[in-house]
Structure formats: structure tokens, C-alpha cells
Amino acid sequence: MRYKIAVVTTEYIRRHIEWCLSKLKLEATFCVCCYHPFEDIEPVYATIPTDAVGILTTGKIFAEAIQHDHPEDARELRPFGVDDAAVHRLLWRLWEEEGPLDFSRVYTDFLDLLHMDTREFLVEDHEMTLSDAMTSEARNYITYGLQSSEQQQYQKLISIWKTGQFDQVLTRYSELIPLLREKGVRAYYPYPSIDSVRRACVDLLHHLEIRTLQEHQAAEIHVNLWIANPIYTVEDLFERRCSALQSALNDFFSRTPMEYLIQRSHFGLDILTDRKTIAYCTQGYTACLLEQFLRQRLDFKVFIGYGMGSSIYQARLNAINATRESEVSGGSYLINERDELIGPLGDGQLTVPTTAALALHANRSGLSSLTVSKVMAALDSMSEQQISAGELAAKLGITRRSANHFLSAMKDAGLLQITAERRTTTRGRPERIYSRPR
Numbered sequence: 001m002r003y004k005i006a007v008v009t010t011e012y013i014r015r016h017i018e019w020c021l022s023k024l025k026l027e028a029t030f031c032v033c034c035y036h037p038f039e040d041i042e043p044v045y046a047t048i049p050t051d052a053v054g055i056l057t058t059g060k061i062f063a064e065a066i067q068h069d070h071p072e073d074a075r076e077l078r079p080f081g082v083d084d085a086a087v088h089r090l091l092w093r094l095w096e097e098e099g100p101l102d103f104s105r106v107y108t109d110f111l112d113l114l115h116m117d118t119r120e121f122l123v124e125d126h127e128m129t130l131s132d133a134m135t136s137e138a139r140n141y142i143t144y145g146l147q148s149s150e151q152q153q154y155q156k157l158i159s160i161w162k163t164g165q166f167d168q169v170l171t172r173y174s175e176l177i178p179l180l181r182e183k184g185v186r187a188y189y190p191y192p193s194i195d196s197v198r199r200a201c202v203d204l205l206h207h208l209e210i211r212t213l214q215e216h217q218a219a220e221i222h223v224n225l226w227i228a229n230p231i232y233t234v235e236d237l238f239e240r241r242c243s244a245l246q247s248a249l250n251d252f253f254s255r256t257p258m259e260y261l262i263q264r265s266h267f268g269l270d271i272l273t274d275r276k277t278i279a280y281c282t283q284g285y286t287a288c289l290l291e292q293f294l295r296q297r298l299d300f301k302v303f304i305g306y307g308m309g310s311s312i313y314q315a316r317l318n319a320i321n322a323t324r325e326s327e328v329s330g331g332s333y334l335i336n337e338r339d340e341l342i343g344p345l346g347d348g349q350l351t352v353p354t355t356a357a358l359a360l361h362a363n364r365s366g367l368s369s370l371t372v373s374k375v376m377a378a379l380d381s382m383s384e385q386q387i388s389a390g391e392l393a394a395k396l397g398i399t400r401r402s403a404n405h406f407l408s409a410m411k412d413a414g415l416l417q418i419t420a421e422r423r424t425t426t427r428g429r430p431e432r433i434y435s436r437p438r
Contacts, residue, residue: 003028003208005201006052008044008062010035010175013191017058020197028205037154037175041065041146054204056080058192059172065146076207080200082110082172086190087121094168094188107166109157109173118170154179161185215276217337218312220319221290223249224268224327226301241300245269248297252290256280268302270319278306278334288332288345303327306334325370330397341370344397350377366409375406379416379436386419386435407434 009017011034021030033047045066048055054076057063063079087108095101103119111121154176157169161183169180169187180187225241246262246269253260253271258280261272281290291304303326307319318335322343325333331344342351378395379387387395393403410416417437421430 003054003205004049004052005030005054005056005204006048007032007056008035009058012174012177013058013189016191017197020194023194024198024201026201026205028201035062035175037179038147038150041069045070054208056200056204061146061149076204076211078200078204080196081192082190083196086192087170090170090188090190102167105165105167106170107160108170109153150176157185158183215274217275217308218315219273219275219278219308220315221271221273221278221281222265222268222305222319222323224303224323226303242269244298245302248294252293275308278308282306282334282345285334285342286345291332304332308336310337341373350374350381350395367406371406372410372415375410386433388431388433390431
């Protein structure tokens with residue numbers, strides 16, 4: 001599979017980057033988008049093709065700018081650029097072209113980040129690499145912005161050159177080279193090597209492959225019907241509602257190019273699909289667009305469960321269990337390949353481990369392992385790791401009586417302990433506060 005990759009760079013080093021990319025022979029096509037000096041990030045971002053699935057940037061400040069200004073852009077993004085080897089290579093080239101260098105008269109702006117001069121960089125060990133330092137410096141974009149950072153660096157380099165203390169200036173801002181040379185500054189930029197470009201590309205393509213595999217991971221959605229006090233026979237009503245539900249589901253999924261297959265089940269409809277579709281339906285596992293859509297289209301209630309897994313069997317089993325939780329607790333639920341229950345999808349959702357390791361605790365308390373897991377997850381979500389029956393009822397959307405029963409049963413089984421009591425009214429029993437045993 002050939003991926004389309006956008007490369008954000010400067011006009012000054014465009015030809016070098018294109019030459020490097022042409023030598024890589026990778027399963028990808030590249031589109032180079034150029035940035036110009038003192039330009040905002042928006043014009044160059046607008047030139048990035050929408051069908052590009054990944055973005056490479058020459059310089060970490062570009063990557064930081066895109067991530068900060070466009071957090072909704074979920075494409076894989078990788079920076080590359082100046083590293084220690086590139087600086088050594090440039091200094092050696094200058095030595096060959098201009099003769100022995102007096103390193104005390106070579107100003108290297110990116111070494112300011114390491115708090116050392118050129119000679120120290122060449123002859124002494126240093127724990128932080130240029131790549132590490134530039135990662136930290138790139139975050140200044142949030143404070144100053146790209147244009148302001150460039151303007152400040154340009155004026156700084158002009159001022160340093162005018163002191164007459166330096167014969168050469170090395171800068172990490174490749175876009176400033178032509179402007180500095182117009183002012184008579186002997187400015188140079190350490191071009192990234194083919195190897196550094198290759199490493200960035202291979203890393204990006206590796207993560208794109210992983211994402212593609214994840215997106216096509218087996219997944220299933222169960223939508224079960226709820227029938228109470230039917231006007232007609234149960235069978236007739238079930239068929240009518242299944243037809244209405246299937247029509248609504250087809251309308252929902254036809255809005256985007258998603259892969260799905262709808263089939264009948266004993267209790268409603270099952271949708272065979274993939275992880276990418278579930279991520280869309282749940283807005284990244286945080287809400288349930290499908291539930292919102294069906295609520296507007298249907299005049300009857302449904303229960304929705306999402307399941308993902310390393311196999312179709314695991315995905316189906318997880319969807320069944322998630323739907324059962326929907327029927328018991330209300331709302332939509334998801335169980336992923338790690339057997340984590342996420343829900344109810346929307347505000348205040350919890351992520352609950354549902355592994356068999358809790359089965360022993362469940363047997364001791366008389367509660368299901370899922371109930372024990374949900375109570376523990378609610379407890380862990382509290383800032384002080386303590387919870388009352390009222391707080392548990394609000395977290396799980398259950399009655400206070402049920403919450404009291406759960407907490408009491410888990411206390412008797414040794415899973416919880418009472419750590420305090422507090423009185424919220426002047427009458428009645430004080431409220432018990434529970435926590436994990438110490």
C-alpha cells in the first residue's frame with residue numbers, strides 16, 4: 001500500500017529534501033509544501049493535501065505549530081532536521097573549503113540551547129542532544145508564535161554579526177539564510193542527511209501501518225430492541241421495529257464510506273464492522289453518535305453495545321456483554337480488545353477492567369465481577385479514593401439503595417472498608433464513606 005505523505009519544509013532547502021526523498025525508494029508518494037520567512041503557519045497548512053495520511057516537517061517548531069493550531073488533525077506527524085551529525089558534517093565542510101577554523105569565532109545558534117559554544121560541542125561529552133534541546137525549544141511556539149520567534153532570531157543574528165566577533169554563523173532557521181546573506185552575514189544551515197530523512201520516513205510509515213491494521217481490527221455493534229406492552233403480537237411488533245431500525249441504521253452508515261454488514265439476531269440487529277467505524281460512531285470512544293441518531297429517528301428504545309477484539313469471536317462476545325450492560329444500566333457501552341468496559345459513553349464515563357481475575361472477589365461478595373469492577377472504577381475516579389453510596393449512585397446511574405447494597409456486600413467480602421462517616425442532615429443515620437483496605 002502506497003501512502004501519501006506531505007513534507008513541510010522551507011523553500012531554501014526544498015531541492016535538497018526532494019533529492020533525499022527521491023533516493024529512498026519507499027512505498028510512499030511525497031508532496032512538498034513550502035514555508036516562507038515570517039509567514040504564519042496557516043498558509044502552508046492550507047496547502048497540505050487532505051488525502052495525505054501523514055506529515056513530515058523539517059524542524060520541530062513546524063510540528064509543534066501544527067499540533068497546537070490544529071489539534072483536530074489526527075494524522076501521523078513526525079519532525080526531523082538538525083542533529084549532532086549534521087553540525088559536525090557542516091563544520092568539516094567549512095574546514096575543507098575555507099581552511100582551519102577558529103571555532104571560538106563560529107557562532108552556532110542551536111548550541112545556545114545546550115549552553116555551550118562550538119568548541120565545547122566538538123570536544124566535550126554532553127548528555128542532551130540537539131534533538132532533545134530543540135524539542136524543548138519548539139514548545140516556545142505556544143508562547144511566542146512562529147512569526148515572532150523568527151523575527152526575534154533574525155534580529156538577534158544580525159546583532160551578533162555586527163559585533164565582529166564571529167566569522168561564520170550557523171543557524172537552525174533555514175528560511176533565514178537568504179535574508180541573512182543579503183545583510184552580508186556568512187550564514188550556513190546544516191542540511192539533514194539522507195539517513196535522518198530515511199529514519200523519519202520509516203518511523204512514520206511504521207506507525208501508519210500499525211494504524212491501518214488497528215482500523216481494520218475486528219469489531220461488532222449490537223443494537224437490541226426493547227418491547228413493553230405491545231399493541232400487536234410480540235412477533236409482529238418485533239418485525240416492524242427491526243425493519244424501522246434497519247432502515248435507520250442504513251441511513252446512518254450510508255453518510256460516510258464505512259464498511260459494515262447488518263444482520264438479524266434474536267434480539268435486534270448486529271453490525272459487523274471494524275475498529276475505524278466504531279471510533280467514528282463513538283467519537284473516539286467518548287460519546288455515542290449512533291444512539292443520538294437513533295433517538296431522533298425511532299419511537300422505541302434500543303440498547304447499544306460495541307465490541308472490539310483480536311478476533312471476530314472476541315469482538316462478538318464483547319459486543320454481547322456491552323449490550324447486556326446497556327440493558328442493565330442504560331446508555332451505550334464499549335468493551336475493547338483489552339476487556340475494558342468503557343461507558344456509559346458520554347459525560348462521566350468510566351473505564352472498567354472486566355478480566356476474570358476479579359471472579360474470586362465477585363464470588364466472595366455475591367456480586368458479578370463486572371459490578372465489582374464498576375464499583376472499583378468509580379472509587380478510583382474519586383479524587384481522595386473514597387466514595388459514599390450517594391456518590392456511587394450518581395457515578396453509575398443506579399439507585400441509592402443498590403449502591404448501598406453493593407458497598408455493603410463488598411465490605412463484608414473484605415474488598416472495601418469504612419473509613420469515615422459524615423452527616424449531611426441533622427436527622428437520620430450518618431453517611432458511610434468507603435475506601436480500599438490498607
